[in-house]
Amino acid sequence: MIEVTGLRKTYGDFAAVVDSTFTVEEGEVFGIVGPNGAGKTTTLKVLAGLVDPTAGEVSVAGFASDDPEMRRRLGFLPEESPLYEEMTPRSYLRFFADLYDVPGDVADERIEAALDRLALDHRKRRLGDMSKGMKRKVAIARSLVNDPDVLVYDEPASGLDPVTTNSVLEFTRELRATGKTVVFSAHNLYHVESVCDRVVVMNEGRIVARGSVDGIRERHGEASYHVFTDVEPTATDRLVALREGDASAVTEEVGDRYRTVVPDMAAVEAVREAAEEGGGEVVDIRTHEPSLEDVFLDIVGRPMPGRYTGDGERDESSEAGDERAPSDATPPVSTEGTE
Template identity: 45%
Template sequence: MEPGIIEVNGLRKEYGDFVAVDNLSFSVAKGQIFGIVGPNGAGKTTTLKMLSSLVRPSSGNIYMKGLDISRDAVEIKSFLGFLPEESPLYEGMGVEDYLMFFSELYSIPKDRAKKRIRELLFDLSLNADGKKIGDLSKGMKRKVAIARSLINDPDILIYDEPASGLDPMTSRYITDYVRSLKQSGKTIIFSAHNLFQVESLCDRILILKSGKLVTLGTAEEIRKEYGKIQYRLEFKVDDVEEYVISEIKTVDDNYVVTTNDIDVVNQTTKWVASRGGDIVEMRTIVPSLEEIFLELMGVELFVD
């Protein structure tokens, strides 16, 4: 198998006696969106900071484009963009001045930097009208932080909760923008608590718990491995005293059976027909990534 643009092997981070990330290994192919999810304290942010060379691993290796981050961090930073969850900005500066300042840190020629800034402001619908960053809304500030992460036109992006705490419209905009970055050829690793967003956006998903890998794969692969498909059968019948096939509930004037066993569905439909009843609805309930995630985290789910 061809190695990924990012290769992580046996990654571990200790803070004293506390192990934040424990023997984590994964690969990310060029042009993929790779999601890392887990509850608070699972090790997501620590992992992203190690990938961004902000935190040194206790052990293990990280390679990007074949370069070892422990030896080649400066070269890697030239094609890497990082967006932390909390991203302080220089609030007394104007947006363009702020982005120009960061372009100078990357030694981008001034004319090229001006062109890049115009492109980013247009792509992000970021019209600051000469305002200082401190006068912008939270959503606009997040767009400025995203523009900053893209100023050097990096091939690899590492985003920690890019849409965290934003209103639904801005969150949707940023989600769509991240998708467009993939279409332009960029490779993206990001963490998020919004599992619907992760499921709709990511090519592959890594689930962490207590610093350890729980599972890794596409949403469909994870659903196939851990998801329990349920069947819900709603029907009308005059008398259910003789019904002994499965647990039955009353919903309004109807009866409902929910089961993981398709044989129970078949037996129940035959029984209803034999009693002169009617099938009101029969549907398959496919678990969402969020439901699978909660079950993997040990949270009990209740299904009506």
Template identity: 45%
Template sequence: MIDVRGLRKEYDGFVAVADLSFSLGEGEILGIVGPNGAGKTTTLKMIATLIKPTAGRISIAGLDPMREEIEVKRRIGFLPEESPLYEQMTVKDYLIFFAELYGLDTGEALVKIEELLDMLSLSADGKRIGDLSKGMRRKVAIIRSLINDPDLLIYDEPTSGLDPMTSQQIIEFVLQLKEEKKTVIFSAHNLHQVERICDRVMIMKNGRVVASGTIGEIRDRWGKEGYILEFRSENDPPLSSLWKENGYYRVRCNGSDELGEVTRLIIEDGGEVTRITPLTSTLEEIFLRVMDEYPIHEEIKENQAFAGNH
């Protein structure tokens, strides 16, 4: 569906995004995560044809956005993090307006709008957009991004600032779009949501991709091995990081070597190991580890100095 190769964006010598490459197929979801200033929004705007890359290539459904911009825009839906709406318009009038911009007739647009309102559990009821809550306005913006039935959806922080219930509704809706074979790229700070719904994840830092792949691939590369060892003992075990629950002792072991050593100590002390549970690193744990461990490229250091002087 989308193929990106060597994407780069510079602003007066400052490299905002460098050497970004990835591919995504029909019906796949890619989550882009990183700290503020990592290049996430710049990346999304380049893919959405809102800003032109300094170098590199983007192909969307076999189309080149540089040469076939209008056709590409017909195939994408974009949701910025901050999405101002026409607050004096009613919800339906607003959505009909955008539907007509895409060439839909009013009758066709109304059918599509009613379908999307129902899917997102949003009741319009003649309400003006300015009278809606933040969560409801966000849903209107999402419907606007879908009014042209795009193949590729590009969402920048779709659940930012929303209450947990609305946020959950939007995440469930994104999963529903996947079932409809829509390809979705979105940025997010909520790593739990990313871990739950994404087929692939890209972690960015200082304009570069520092880790990417499926959750399993990233976990294999960056995850930290760990275990919870459960045991019984009549003695007070000579172990740190120990707690007792439901009559059993439990201790966390970081890695197989520590697991073996703790097991040996328990048995020598007359204890009995009853269960060993492997621990899986969360995406949040991995993200923090990547941020801490990945070295800053010399070019990026120069960029930071440039930014600090301007």
């Protein structure tokens, strides 16, 4: 449904996206995550046909990203989505349906169905008098008026209260169930983890990890074991060696118990032996699986192999951590007609 090969976007000497290659399957929710300045929004705008790539090939629903026909097959939700505040939700959505040449009766049916699914009341209220959450729901409904095959959502739940956020996430799952393809970006990695089938992690313009959330966890994260004992484990030779060799093997008092975090089952046995030597025992063992956020922080915290500049040369200053991608790396792009 989406194929991106060797995507590169530069602004002068600054490379916002470097050699990105990925595919998104039909009916999949695909996440793009990364810190500010990683190239996420630039990538999404290229997919939406709002930014021309400097190099590479991008195909969306069988059309090149600069093909006007592609836009009829796509719905785009930018992170900031100002609305025409004098309009009502119905008049606003009908206006955009007209831009897509959707017949009136079909448009009315789609609009009401979308607003029903998003549980949006007060459909005759002026948009300027609505809350941020209600406006966001109208913007999401706008992305659906042309019945697109592909949806590109940049921070769809940004700044929303928990109830509205859950509603937006559940709606995204419903879109997948109806066969829509969704490309989804969010800073809240729990949101990404809860809705996305696969993700790519971007850092300084490059894709640094990819796959299912579980697969990325397996490759880039490590499970740990939290061993609870009723006495503080004594400093046996085995436990001392473990603590000296693994910074995560620490013990702390938690209520009336002691918790020792260790990396594997052999270390669990060392804690058990140490507790028994102190006259106690193991009362609980819990496995801690790293979250996507844990893995993300580990991945993006690693030194990068050098940022690329616009002329194709590697910028080694970023390797030393002297140069960071600016949070506003993507220059303003007119969204007239996509609002």
